[in-house]
Amino acid sequence: MALALENVSKHFGSLVAIRNLSLSFDVGSIYSIIGPNGAGKSTVVNMIAGSYAVTSGTIRLGETALNRLPKHRIAQLGVSRTYQNLRLFDGMTVLENLEVCFFPQSWLTFLTGAKRLSKAERLEICHACLAEFHLSDVADVLAGDLPYGRQKILELARAFVTQAPIVLLDEPAAGLNHTETKDMAAMIAGLKREDRAIILVEHDMDMVMSISDRIDVLNYGELLCSGTPDLVRTNERVQEAYLGTTEELDDIRKLAQSRRAQGGLRANAGIVRH
Amino acid sequence: MFDYFLQQLIFALAIGAIYGLIALGYTMVYGVMRLINFAHGEFFMLGPYIYTFLFSGLVGLGGLAPVLDSAIAIVASFVIVGLLGVAIERFAYRPLRAYGRLAPMLSALGMSIVLQSAVRVTVGPQPVHFPAIVPSTPIDALGGMVTTVQLGILIAAVLLMVGLTLFVNGTRLGIWIRAASESWTTSSLLGIRVNRAVSLVFFIGPGLGAMAGIMYASYYGIMQPTMGSVIGLKAFTAAILGGIGSIPGAMLGGFLLGAIEVFGTAFLPILSFGYIGTEYRDVFAFAVLILVLLFKPAGLLGETVSEETTVAKKDY
Amino acid sequence: MGNSVIARRLGLLAVLALCVVLLALVPYFPSYYVRVVDSILIYIILAVGLNLVVGYAGLLDLGFIAFYAVGAYAYAMLASGQFDIHLPFIVVLFIGAAAGAIAGILLGFPVLKLRGDYLAIVTLSFGEIIRIAINNADDLTNGPQGIAGLDRASLFGLPLTTPVHFYWLLLVLAIIVCAGVYYMERSILGKAWRALREDQDVVRGLGINTTTLKLLAFALSAAIGGAGGVIFGAFQRFVSPESFTFQESLLVVLIIIIGGVGNIVGVIAGAVVLVVLPEILHFAAQYRLLIYGVVLVTVIVLRPGGLVSPRFNLGFIIRKVRTLWLSPSKT
Ligand SMILES: Nc1ncnc2c1ncn2[C@@H]1O[C@H](COP(=O)(O)OP(=O)(O)OP(=O)(O)O)[C@@H](O)[C@H]1O
Ligand SMILES: [Mg+2]
Numbered sequence: 001m002a003l004a005l006e007n008v009s010k011h012f013g014s015l016v017a018i019r020n021l022s023l024s025f026d027v028g029s030i031y032s033i034i035g036p037n038g039a040g041k042s043t044v045v046n047m048i049a050g051s052y053a054v055t056s057g058t059i060r061l062g063e064t065a066l067n068r069l070p071k072h073r074i075a076q077l078g079v080s081r082t083y084q085n086l087r088l089f090d091g092m093t094v095l096e097n098l099e100v101c102f103f104p105q106s107w108l109t110f111l112t113g114a115k116r117l118s119k120a121e122r123l124e125i126c127h128a129c130l131a132e133f134h135l136s137d138v139a140d141v142l143a144g145d146l147p148y149g150r151q152k153i154l155e156l157a158r159a160f161v162t163q164a165p166i167v168l169l170d171e172p173a174a175g176l177n178h179t180e181t182k183d184m185a186a187m188i189a190g191l192k193r194e195d196r197a198i199i200l201v202e203h204d205m206d207m208v209m210s211i212s213d214r215i216d217v218l219n220y221g222e223l224l225c226s227g228t229p230d231l232v233r234t235n236e237r238v239q240e241a242y243l244g245t246t247e248e249l250d251d252i253r254k255l256a257q258s259r260r261a262q263g264g265l266r267a268n269a270g271i272v273r274h
Numbered sequence: 275m276f277d278y279f280l281q282q283l284i285f286a287l288a289i290g291a292i293y294g295l296i297a298l299g300y301t302m303v304y305g306v307m308r309l310i311n312f313a314h315g316e317f318f319m320l321g322p323y324i325y326t327f328l329f330s331g332l333v334g335l336g337g338l339a340p341v342l343d344s345a346i347a348i349v350a351s352f353v354i355v356g357l358l359g360v361a362i363e364r365f366a367y368r369p370l371r372a373y374g375r376l377a378p379m380l381s382a383l384g385m386s387i388v389l390q391s392a393v394r395v396t397v398g399p400q401p402v403h404f405p406a407i408v409p410s411t412p413i414d415a416l417g418g419m420v421t422t423v424q425l426g427i428l429i430a431a432v433l434l435m436v437g438l439t440l441f442v443n444g445t446r447l448g449i450w451i452r453a454a455s456e457s458w459t460t461s462s463l464l465g466i467r468v469n470r471a472v473s474l475v476f477f478i479g480p481g482l483g484a485m486a487g488i489m490y491a492s493y494y495g496i497m498q499p500t501m502g503s504v505i506g507l508k509a510f511t512a513a514i515l516g517g518i519g520s521i522p523g524a525m526l527g528g529f530l531l532g533a534i535e536v537f538g539t540a541f542l543p544i545l546s547f548g549y550i551g552t553e554y555r556d557v558f559a560f561a562v563l564i565l566v567l568l569f570k571p572a573g574l575l576g577e578t579v580s581e582e583t584t585v586a587k588k589d590y
Numbered sequence: 591m592g593n594s595v596i597a598r599r600l601g602l603l604a605v606l607a608l609c610v611v612l613l614a615l616v617p618y619f620p621s622y623y624v625r626v627v628d629s630i631l632i633y634i635i636l637a638v639g640l641n642l643v644v645g646y647a648g649l650l651d652l653g654f655i656a657f658y659a660v661g662a663y664a665y666a667m668l669a670s671g672q673f674d675i676h677l678p679f680i681v682v683l684f685i686g687a688a689a690g691a692i693a694g695i696l697l698g699f700p701v702l703k704l705r706g707d708y709l710a711i712v713t714l715s716f717g718e719i720i721r722i723a724i725n726n727a728d729d730l731t732n733g734p735q736g737i738a739g740l741d742r743a744s745l746f747g748l749p750l751t752t753p754v755h756f757y758w759l760l761l762v763l764a765i766i767v768c769a770g771v772y773y774m775e776r777s778i779l780g781k782a783w784r785a786l787r788e789d790q791d792v793v794r795g796l797g798i799n800t801t802t803l804k805l806l807a808f809a810l811s812a813a814i815g816g817a818g819g820v821i822f823g824a825f826q827r828f829v830s831p832e833s834f835t836f837q838e839s840l841l842v843v844l845i846i847i848i849g850g851v852g853n854i855v856g857v858i859a860g861a862v863v864l865v866v867l868p869e870i871l872h873f874a875a876q877y878r879l880l881i882y883g884v885v886l887v888t889v890i891v892l893r894p895g896g897l898v899s900p901r902f903n904l905g906f907i908i909r910k911v912r913t914l915w916l917s918p919s920k921t
Pocket of ligand 2: 041042043084
């Protein structure tokens, strides 16, 4: 199954967050989307998952156009995700956080029980998943009571428990310390499978460089370059976008100012928002 | 027909202005605390009672010119009801801030019962006459269709609204209030004394409610302890209609609601060939509200929050 | 097996026996007390029903009493001289529940995409509209005078006329409703509702259609409200719009909050407190409402999370009893 963005744009008022972006992702690989703050990475994730409507363009999963579908339909078709800011069900236990993912997806299954997992099957899958993510010891702890690092892992587990073919990870390592980040990288690398595409948005370059099969670099909503880690590492434009030559820095500053003027308060909000 | 229309229009504006003033209290409190202040209708009811008490007190003490007595009593009612609002927030709502949104709402319900029954046991449950502040005389210039009271209400309410708008847009304290409504945390990080903004809101809101109550009572010449319940509910509807949290929205919602009610009542029996009568007057407000929300889920001037940016994950 | 275990088991038995004996003794109380207990039971049923929406799904419904009214008027119109239709009580009970559910879905369908306070105010408006409509649709409902002389109810040949009869009926129904809701709470449906209450956007992101989920909560709770209304109608044998004011809706919400949101044990406690308190306060004559309000505010300020801690729920009690019985060493 392949996911493709075809000429996708997203405008927030006068702010162009994504401009004519075309990308495709196939199962079997880990893709990373990187770029400076405000580049539009989360916007891409949100558009794929159906949280934001695209302004123009099409997002396809196989033959199906996703961008006309409601969010829960998109998830049912096999797109799961994590959030840049942790969004667990804090008042529910770790186990319950996973169990909810198996709620019957249509009235028909709900009422007839057809194709529906029994409670025992459901619990078995969830426990297996917890074991895989080293969360078994806290199965009955409230998610909100876990330390931050483990909450991040739980959110990861929630995205993988249903075996969705497309998994979107928005900054899974944000806020983790060095060792935790390494563990997270190893964990994600271990989740790579033939029938699954993992799309990773991340700022941690070590992680991105070590586990990605392809890296797409976004800058100001446009694709700057795309390729294997080695290719991206040596690409000059990427280095400029991240570090900036002196002239470039001036340019960027100007650009940023004009964008800010255009976008008004909203664009500024991107700095505070995460 | 035109005279009738004009008369209805003035009536709609006057009643709408009253709704708007009350709605402002709901909306401002909601803005800073995300609280539906169910006790707000009672401030509206307290207004005329406190005014009457003060006014007759002043007159009893010998008094000044009647105009001055009234003016003093009006200002004092604003202040007293406002301070009462501040005190209630301090003792009944503030301790509950960390406990979600249902607990303060419940507390507000309790306060509503307390205030209403307190008035009931002190002055009795029966409606009492409210002395006119200005004599109600028809104004010849407008074909005798409009009375001084209606016009007075309209002018006073509009002045209060203009004053409030200038205050929240132009003064430091006003800007605090708006900042606190935008984001509680960010404001406090920026050194805004959020608690002061809240107290201020709980002073202005109930004060305006009291003013609205005095207007309402002078319009109908009567007051009673339960008068805040239904009007409060309707004004709250107006606040939602305009988009709760939005100050211009509350005013707009108030006037709209007034217009809907008055014109609905006046013309619907004609339009429906007498099938739907005036007894459905109170339904209009609610029916229109539901309709508006179906098409504009955040009210007319409310901000539609995109779901990924919602601050509060929980509704309740 | 140590002595202490036996002692604890005996203690448990004693508590259980006390509950059963108390419940069995109610019919021998003076009629006034039986009525108060009936009233408590009715409010338990209503509040447990509404709790599905408020406590589990996290949607504030301020117009719940409308469904109660639908049920009550169903009985009033289908079992009285009003239209000279006299259906048996049990039939109307189901009709009332179904009518409530349908009303719930009709209301829910267009409005459930609204959030938080907007939903609250729309349900409130709906409640008011229903009440005003009842008040004015004279041909159907007799308007403000209400409908009197409803049929004496009977169930499977047993008469349902005195407060004691209704006590048994309400007790059975309350137990059924509590058990059913408890079962749902523990099922995956209950978990989905709780998740919905925590973060509905994420729930949608998990592939769950939140609208149907909310609709289900709405319909079930409305059905319970409708059934409660039918019993109320049969009990009073008189209905009028006055019984279905906004204040009644608020009372049910209050019961839920003051007891402990989303907790059946809490709801029971809340219903007992809020029904009994005004009865106790009768001595205070005209100060009654004032004291009631003051007590309410004081309680909520002192115990903002509700009287009953969320940990002390039905599941906790059942677990406790079970472990004490099966493997006492663990306790
Ligand atoms: N809901 C929204 N409303 C308005 N503007 C938005 C919204 N969401 C994102 N933006 C803007 O779109 C641009 C891209 O934002 P996005 O969140 O996609 O950036 P990002 O690449 O994920 O950045 P970061 O690394 O900080 O997470 C930013 O300028 C941001 O302010
Ligand atoms: Mg981002």
